Amino acid sequence: MxxxxxxxxxxxxxxxxxxxxxxxxxxxxxxxxxxxxxxxxxxxxxxxxxxxxxxxxxxxxxDIKRGNFAQDEEDLIVKLHALLGNRWSLIAGRLPGRTDNEVKNYWNSHVRKKLIQMGIDPNNHKPHQHIPRPLTSHVSQITDSSRSMEEASKPYNCDKNDHHENASSLGDQTDKFITKQIKNDPDEPAHAPPDLNLDLSIAVPKSPKKTSSEMNNVEDSSKVTEFGSGEVESSPTLNLFR
DNA sequence: AATTCTCACAACCGCCTGCGT
DNA sequence: TACGCAGGCGGTTGTGAGAAT
Structure with missing residues (x-):
């Protein structure tokens, strides 16, 4: 007990x-x-x-930032979720002033629905197989996302110092981990949006957490570690930002 | 105007990890 | 090495506000 x-x-x-x-x-x-x-x-x-x-x-x-998520923040959440899965603290670590709880809530209440509406499975970022995709709205949303992503990347570029400050305080492991996933695939340099500040040092997390939920998600984890050669490579949500 | 429904978000719970002994 | 404790994390629940009927 x-x-x-x-x-x-x-x-x-x-x-x-x-x-x-x-x-x-x-x-x-x-x-x-x-x-x-x-x-x-x-x-x-x-x-x-x-x-x-x-x-x-x-x-x-x-230093908590309250209020609605900006479009660039939302885009970043989607991208990071495609990379990291439900590792909310890691995702929040890339969003200055945001907390894991806030990101998690936002994902569950907004982003999930949005992706589902777009015909994308929020769990694996792949198209739903059985849900017919409303073509027109899907396309328009993709276009919109792509457009917004270009804009979205700007603040992270412009505000690099701020972001780095935050990143450093939130754990190098996260950064190194993400960077490794991105740099892992020399043939696919565009996994991370070019301007996105995922430019971090390289290392493998020394002991990736294997919680029971993650054990159920082994496929997911492998996708993360194999990013670049795995299925995430074809992640539609990531494609949105290319 | 009253009731029911839906949604967003704050908070709790239980498990896991890291660290000190 | 084993154990206990504290901190951290992710999943889930509770609740209040606003929308719909």
């Missing part, structure tokens, strides 16, 4: 109040992010440490 991460009794759950937010912000401002387990008590919060961490990381951190 697994021990609970914290005592359940006397612990608040659900939405955070402004007072709670303030306590958390005040505490972290003066003490920094420390031991999440002991933080609630020290900060005078009746919350689980995990809950505090989540609240801080996803909503209270000063």
């Amino acid at each position: 697994r021990k609970p991460c914290c005592e359940k009794e006397g612990i608040n759950k659900g939405a955070w109040s402004k007072q709670e937010d303030k306590k958390l912000i005040d505490y972290i401002s003066s003490n920094g992010e420390g031991c999440w387990r002991s933080l609630p008590k020290a900060a005078g919060l009746r919350r689980c440490g995990k809950s505090c961490r989540l609240r801080w990381i996803n909503y209270l951190r000063p």
Whole structure:
């Protein structure tokens, strides 16, 4: 039997109040992010440490970008998802000011539907076999995506410093991993949109996480590691951005 | 105006990994 | 090497707001 991460009794759950937010912000401002387990008590919060961490990381951190996703952000999410699958934290790491939870929610509520409407299976980024694709709208959307992608790539190019700053803080492994996938295939240099800032150093993640869900997704993982010679190569969503 | 439905998003839960002992 | 703990991650659920009937 697994021990609970914290005592359940006397612990608040659900939405955070402004007072709670303030306590958390005040505490972290003066003490920094420390031991999440002991933080609630020290900060005078009746919350689980995990809950505090989540609240801080996803909503209270000063560098969080709130609001709608820009078209370029959306395009980037699609591309990264084609590369990485449901590795939301890695994807979020490429989106300055965005959190994994936010990216995940956005994917599930917006992007998934959009891809499905376009006749693309959001899980593998391949065309649905049995869902008839509305040709006209599909084409128009592709055109639109291609167009927007050109624009989308610009900010990442222009804002390289900003992006790099973010990337460096979010783990070289992610960057190295992505870069490897892209550089893996010398014959397909256009996997990453030319202007997209996926220009990162090379390395293989030392121990790719194999969660149970990923085990179910072995095919997917292999696609990622074999990117360039595998099926992702023909990913329609990636094709959209070529 | 009231009720039902749908959607978006905040938050929780359980599992996994890394690290210290 | 084995074990326990803390942090991190992804999947899922709960809930409130707005739309539709």
